[in-house]
Ligand code: NZQ
């Protein structure tokens with residue numbers, strides 16, 4: 001196991017009705033005037049926004065509202081949010097929604113405390129030295145942004161989707177009420193579940209040896225998702241399955257399952273180009289990319305893929321030909337993704353093979369290499385996109 005530090009100071013309030021305590025937590029973490037930041041309307045339609053406003057009114061906490069965050073959140077609204085916060089003297093941002101609202105809130109939080117362009121943090125020009133405190137009320141289990149120090153934004157000028165990471169933007173508190181996810185359409189539930197699995201897999205496929213504890217934690221999260229996702233798709237109001245998924249989404253990405261081991265993250269980079277170009281759900285893009293990435297790199301460490309097949313999907317080990325077991329595990333993962341309604345190919349996602357050169361160009365590694373499990377260059381990235389663009393998948 002590698003050396004590591006782990007500091008994950010988000011305060012979680014989990015369970016039914018917890019959103020009424022938002023004002024209490026805002027005060028606890030020093031907020032006196034709040035920006036309520038949310039998406040395209042689901043929190044308005046569900047009545048959640050009104051309930052939060054009433055709770056803040058009752059606690060005498062003034063607030064301003066800024067909705068309209070799009071999935072795959074854009075830079076334009078971040079600039080607007082920074083202006084609003086400065087003009088209104090906002091000192092706390094409460095994101096209400098999913099990864100998109102939370103990531104946009106984090107970008108605004110960093111931008112308010114910075115004299116330059118907030119995009120400097122996303123293109124690697126600068127590292128944030130401060131940010132306004134952020135709290136969240138989560139409405140979809142997916143990105144894990146409610147417990148992570150990361151934010152992903154798309155720059156409208158060029159549609160570049162990039163991430164920034166800093167301890168300054170890890171949420172001070174996150175309210176996780178599984179009931180709030182019951183209004184999700186099945187497709188969004190499934191895309192979120194796929195993202196959760198991908199966050200685990202990015203960490204599970206590692207070159208670090210002797211990491212039994214985090215291997216087993218990863219497998220537990222994956223098995224929970226494999227069991228619970230079909231239950232909530234069959235019955236969207238299944239509270240207990242929703243609750244298990246919601247906590248799995250947090251555990252998958254606050255790095256408790258990834259400490260002490262190298263991590264890969266190429267599938268995420270490859271997917272981000274798809275959601276930037278086609279505006280598809282991040283999790284749906286991952287359902288196409290991740291199994292193809294697995295197939296492309298599996299020979300690097302067949303034993304690890306056999307471990308995935310036998311421990312996660314309970315497949316029998318083919319000792320005479322371990323490669324068969326590894327491939328069977330990847331296809332079991334694909335079958336599960338298909339069973340929850342996720343796409344497996346470019347055609348099913350709405351992506352086009354003729355865009356591959358453009359996708360590789362914006363991926364932007366030039367002549368370099370990237371990835372913590374297997375180093376990939378731009379030819380490898382092209383090859384993975386080409387696997388994604390196959391019309392049929394052998395063995396399925
Ligand atoms: O905008 P509204 O109207 O709220 O609708 C949203 C949106 O259309 C809807 N939705 C959310 N909760 C709902 C609901 N509809 C009905 N009922 C509810 N309870 O679902 C749609 C998707 O929402 P979004 O916030 O975009 O989903 P998600 O949480 O999957 O976030 C995706 C973004 O997070 C980034 C992704 O790249 C993508 O931009 N990620 C962020 C990470 C991080 N910060 O750590 C890590 C991830 O790997 C990921 O890259």
Ligand code: ZN
Nearest residue numbers: 143195198282
């Ligand atoms: Zn993700």
